[in-house]
Amino acid sequence: MAEKKYITSDELKKHNKSEDLWISIQGKVYNVTDWAKIHPGGDAILLNLSGQDVTDAFVAFHPGSAWKYLDRYFTGYHLEDFLVSEVSKDYRTLVNQFANLGLFEKKGHTVIYCLCFIAMLIFACCYGVVFSDSFSIHMLSGGLLGLAWMQVSYLGHDSGHYQMMKTRGYNRLAQILTGNCLTGISIAWWKWTHNAHHVACNSLDYDPDLQHLPVFAVSSSFFKSLTSQFYNRELTFDPVSRFFVSYQHLTYYPVMIVARFNLYLQTFLLLFSNRKVPDRFLNIVGVLVFWTWFPLLVSYLPNWPERILFVLSSFTVTALQHIQFTLNHFAANVYVGPPKGNDWFEKQTSGTIDITCSSWMDWFFGGLQFQLEHHLFPRLPRCQLRKVSPFVQELCKKHNLPYRSLSYFEANLETLKTLKTAALEARDLTSPVPKNLLWEAVNTHG
Incomplete structure (x- = not known):
């Protein structure tokens, strides 16, 4: 030997x-x-x-x-x-226990239920748009479409983390259908950013889900113009950034309503970039499918004001999901620097916040209300997350690690508090960046 x-x-x-x-x-x-x-x-x-x-x-x-x-x-x-640290030993033991119980394979009937629900919502939306002349029905239809997009996104999220279909081919097809064709958001873009987010959870310079300048900054560390290691560019805190960040606690909800436009933009920037994109052709075809049926549906509305309001109605409902994604991380602990492989469990507990809700609301949150459980066991089907939550809480308690679970209302307050704290710091820096005329006008008279 x-x-x-x-x-x-x-x-x-x-x-x-x-x-x-x-x-x-x-x-x-x-x-x-x-x-x-x-x-x-x-x-x-x-x-x-x-x-x-x-x-x-x-x-x-x-x-x-x-x-x-x-x-x-x-x-x-x-x-x-x-x-191997004691917490890592316990974590790996949990993974083995869940695997032996078959929890990673027991996916329930989530896919069937979701697909049926999505089909009903899209049918009701299309029926309301095409066969009704009522303004109220048209706005309700927009809301139903937004709700369908939320459920579609949860399915796309599931398919990206584990094989929810019988074969890899069908799973890939489900990803293109749920992501690109039905929402217009590339599954390739989602995988690119989301996997990096999981590994570098709440690292200001490595986690793309926290890098939202010039609109948002969850920490004053962004005021030093950090370099994004994900996008490989400087996150410049310039006068425009300072202006928007200084009022981010007031603009938070309006921005969430129109945030979907940015996701469309990010999709196009990636698919038509020089980066190597898996299944680029399928992703482009899927996006083209969306930009065929969605404008066609909107064109059935009688006039442009209703068309614009219909889109805003759908976006307003999906904003609830965008808000949820930020609630899980914006108010959690952040750090600067690369992730460390030997403190995996600790970093996940530090950077995530669960949303407390009754079991009958699990469909609405898509399992992501158990954000910590999902981060620790990303391959675990969402129907198992509530079951494993007590084990995670027990392990956190044993190792004196945080387990934060807030109601939806409380999480909103904590997020707004975090944004406001950073906003006030942005206004009071002792060495401010050069101020533009808009900044001077607002802060002199506003």
Whole structure:
């Protein structure tokens, strides 16, 4: 038997570039430089955790069947100073327990129920638009379409985290249908940003879900013009940013209503960029399907004022979902810097907030009210999240880690408080950026 070769954690850290990317899983060191280029979850995840032991992240995102593929990337080295914290041991034990109980495979009938509900909502919307002359019915139809989009997004989210259909091909088809065709938002864009968000949860410079300048800044750290490691550009805090951020607690809800326009824009920017986009052609075709049926439906309305109000009606309902996504993270703890593979559980508990609700409202939140549970076990079907919540709470209590669960109303107040705190700090910086005339006018007379 060949003698084991070892390297230290400090030596592993040196292999942290796209052209030289090593990671460790359970103390074995792997060279994933070439794999990162074709990694289904995108290269951002591996780059963010490069040069580290990433066992907990690997366990969270991969089924047991994935372990057999690691050997081809094994460098022959083991980590000399490999240690496992007590919280990581308990976390991995939980994952094994859930796997042995078959919870990752028991998906329930969520897909069938959701598809039937979505079909009813879209049919009712189209019927109201095409066969009614009532302004009220038209606005109600817009609201129903918005509700359908919310449910469609939850299905797309499910399909992106685990195989909700019988085969990978059908699962990919479900992703294109639910994302691109029905909502106009590319599933490729969602995967690109969402996977990075999960790994770098609430890192101001690594998590794209917190990088919303010039409109929002959840922390005064953004006032230093951080560099986004995800977008590879500076998040400049200029006079325009300062103006918008200074009133972000007042503009929060109006911006959420029109936030969907930004998602459409981000979809087009990615699909027609130079980046390598998985299934680019299918994504483009799917988006074209949306931009065929949606304008056609709107064209059936009698005049432009009703058409605009119809779109705003649908966007206003989906704003509830956009708000929910921000409630889960905006008021949670944030940090600057890359994620660490050896404090996976701690970072997830620190950066997420659950929404308390009755079980009969689970359909409305799509399982994401159990945000911490979802972040810890992203492959777990949403119908299982309520069941595992007590185990997560117990583990948090055992290791003295936060478990925050607020009502929808309380979470809104906390988010507004966070935004207002940053807004007031933006106004009172001792070394302000150059002020523009609009800034001067508002702060002199406003």
